[in-house]
Amino acid sequence: MEAVVLRQFGSAENLRLETVPVPRPGKGEVLLKVHACGVCYHDVINRRGNLPRTHVPAILGHEAAGEVVEVGPDTVGWKVGDRAATLQRMSCGECALCLSGRNSLCKTDNRFFGEELQGGYAQFMVAPVRGLGRVPSDLPWAVAATVCCTLGTAVHTLRTRAKVKAGETVLITGASGGVGLAAVQLAKVDGARVIAITSGEAKVAALKEAGADEVIVSRGLDFGSEARKRTQGQGVDVAVEIVGSATFDQTLKAMAPGGRVVVVGNLESGVVNLNPGLVIVKELEILGAYATTREELDESLRLTAKGLIRPFVSEEVALADASRAHFRLENREVAGRLVLVPPAA
Numbered sequence: 001m002e003a004v005v006l007r008q009f010g011s012a013e014n015l016r017l018e019t020v021p022v023p024r025p026g027k028g029e030v031l032l033k034v035h036a037c038g039v040c041y042h043d044v045i046n047r048r049g050n051l052p053r054t055h056v057p058a059i060l061g062h063e064a065a066g067e068v069v070e071v072g073p074d075t076v077g078w079k080v081g082d083r084a085a086t087l088q089r090m091s092c093g094e095c096a097l098c099l100s101g102r103n104s105l106c107k108t109d110n111r112f113f114g115e116e117l118q119g120g121y122a123q124f125m126v127a128p129v130r131g132l133g134r135v136p137s138d139l140p141w142a143v144a145a146t147v148c149c150t151l152g153t154a155v156h157t158l159r160t161r162a163k164v165k166a167g168e169t170v171l172i173t174g175a176s177g178g179v180g181l182a183a184v185q186l187a188k189v190d191g192a193r194v195i196a197i198t199s200g201e202a203k204v205a206a207l208k209e210a211g212a213d214e215v216i217v218s219r220g221l222d223f224g225s226e227a228r229k230r231t232q233g234q235g236v237d238v239a240v241e242i243v244g245s246a247t248f249d250q251t252l253k254a255m256a257p258g259g260r261v262v263v264v265g266n267l268e269s270g271v272v273n274l275n276p277g278l279v280i281v282k283e284l285e286i287l288g289a290y291a292t293t294r295e296e297l298d299e300s301l302r303l304t305a306k307g308l309i310r311p312f313v314s315e316e317v318a319l320a321d322a323s324r325a326h327f328r329l330e331n332r333e334v335a336g337r338l339v340l341v342p343p344a345a
């Protein structure tokens with residue numbers, strides 16, 4: 001099969017198309033013919049070598065959708081022809097954390113697609129069925145591939161972690177990416193007022209179209225004060241921190257007393273200086289949000305199928321162009337999601 005193989009961590013050019021053997025499904029696994037795989041900033045971080053659980057050679061990609069073409073031994077519930085999309089990571093479904101709904105914290109099985117498990121930058125991939133959600137028949141493959149990591153992440157972040165209520169103000173950094181555009185729309189569906197932060201003037205229109213009430217172009221700007229200005233000095237109730245270290249300081253400045261910051265991305269893998277005094281006097285809550293659960297994926301597929309949330313697949317590109325896709329994402333040339341499409345097998 002054709003696959004994009006990373007043999008050495010580093011720049012985008014290290015992603016090269018190769019011919020490799022088709023993997024075989026084991027117990028509890030299926031073989032998927034990949035129809036689409038989203039390109040996520042997580043993949044860029046992975047490619048640079050910043051995710052310690054990935055070992056090269058590696059095939060990246062945790063946003064895959066495809067049809068089952070082979071079922072491994074002792075694998076129940078799935079048959080050839082079923083349509084599936086991957087969750088980002090596995091969970092055992094049986095430990096205390098899983099049983100309390102905290103599947104993204106499961107330690108019994110914490111394998112991640114594109115890290116310990118082969119990812120979807122390939123014509124075929126093996127997937128444990130515990131890591132799969134079912135794709136409705138009318139949903140296009142490219143949309144199905146990206147729902148989990150975009151809207152699924154937004155559902156996990158805004159509903160499960162931040163518990164956003166109608167009437168609250170939600171600030172979103174990195175708002176013009178795939179997660180950001182989903183979060184903007186979901187916050188509006190849930191009755192919040194949205195202040196979107198983006199790095200470029202070119203992305204303002206997409207954010208307005210997604211429903212953002214305010215858009216702040218942040219490059220070189222103190223968006224913390226600007227957000228306070230646009231909330232009559234009150235600050236925001238919830239912040240979705242998608243950029244991470246580069247914007248964290250300004251995000252903290254934007255918070256209203258009692259505000260909740262949910263950290264879901266850290267694009268440059270950097271660290272932050274935090275003034276504990278600010279957290280104390282405002283009684284801020286700083287929360288993390290990691291992976292989407294199957295229930296959150298199902299809810300996301302439902303919201304998408306009902307047309308309540310518009311998917312932002314900006315472009316479908318050939319699998320062979322993975323390197324170029326990474327380059328464009330790193331250079332902030334992408335609004336929404338780029339999706340790789342493997343050649344028909």
Ligand SMILES: [Zn+2]
Nearest residue numbers: 040042063149
């Ligand atoms: Zn992703």
Ligand SMILES: [Zn+2]
Nearest residue numbers: 092095098106
């Ligand atoms: Zn578990």
